[in-house]
Amino acid sequence: MDWNLLFLSFSAVFISELGDKSQLAAIALGGQSKVPQAVFLGTAAALILTSLLGVLLGEGTAQLLPERLVKGIAAVGFALLAIKLLWPAGD
Numbered sequence: 001m002d003w004n005l006l007f008l009s010f011s012a013v014f015i016s017e018l019g020d021k022s023q024l025a026a027i028a029l030g031g032q033s034k035v036p037q038a039v040f041l042g043t044a045a046a047l048i049l050t051s052l053l054g055v056l057l058g059e060g061t062a063q064l065l066p067e068r069l070v071k072g073i074a075a076v077g078f079a080l081l082a083i084k085l086l087w088p089a090g091d
Helices: 003-017 021-032 036-064 067-086
Strands: none
Touching: 021 036, 036 067
C-alpha cells in the first residue's frame, strides 16, 4: 500500500468536496429527514461510486494516452475554468 498516495487522494477529495453542491444537498436532505443515517449511507455510496468511475476512467485513459498529455489536458481545462470564473459575467 502506498500510504503517501492514499493520504494525498484522501486530502484532495476531502478538500474539494467541502462546501460543494453535493454537501449542501446532503445538509438539506439530512435536515428534513427522520432517518439521517439513510442520507449518510446514500451520499457516501454516491461518492464511492463516482470515485470508482473516476479511477476506472483514469486508469483506462492512462493506458491509451501518455501521462504528460493527460496532465496537459487537465491543466488547460482547469485554467479555462479559472478564467471563466474570474471573467465578469456579461449582461
